[in-house]
Amino acid sequence: MRGGALMMYYRTTQAMRETTLSRQSISFTSPNAEWLNRKVNVEHEYRSNSEAVNDLIRRARGVEATRARLIEAELSGFTEMSREEIRAEIRKELRRGGELQD
Numbered sequence: 001m002r003g004g005a006l007m008m009y010y011r012t013t014q015a016m017r018e019t020t021l022s023r024q025s026i027s028f029t030s031p032n033a034e035w036l037n038r039k040v041n042v043e044h045e046y047r048s049n050s051e052a053v054n055d056l057i058r059r060a061r062g063v064e065a066t067r068a069r070l071i072e073a074e075l076s077g078f079t080e081m082s083r084e085e086i087r088a089e090i091r092k093e094l095r096r097g098g099e100l101q102d
Contacts, residue, residue: 026053055101062100066090 028036039045039052046052069090073079079086094100 058099058101062091062094065094065099 036049036052040047040049046055066087070083070086073081073086074083081089091100
């Protein structure tokens with residue numbers, strides 16, 4: 001392999017090793033099952049139930065991180081930024097880190 005191809009192979013295998021998938025079995029209420037089915041099979045917003053659930057969890061984690069940072073900033077008293085400015089800064093950082101997608 002050439003240098004570029006070798007580096008791409010290394011990055012791909014590294015990413016695969018870092019992404020460990022855990023198999024889970026979950027149950028949904030009828031309204032949630034219908035919503036999920038519509039998003040996957042009708043609207044094609046997601047390719048699979050797993051993709052949809054992982055996206056929802058990723059978004060919830062982003063909300064938690066934002067809320068924690070806002071509380072930390074408010075309690076510290078060391079900022080002149082408004083809540084909206086803090087929220088915008090956190091969202092920018094989360095997008096940069098791949099933890100938040102629009």
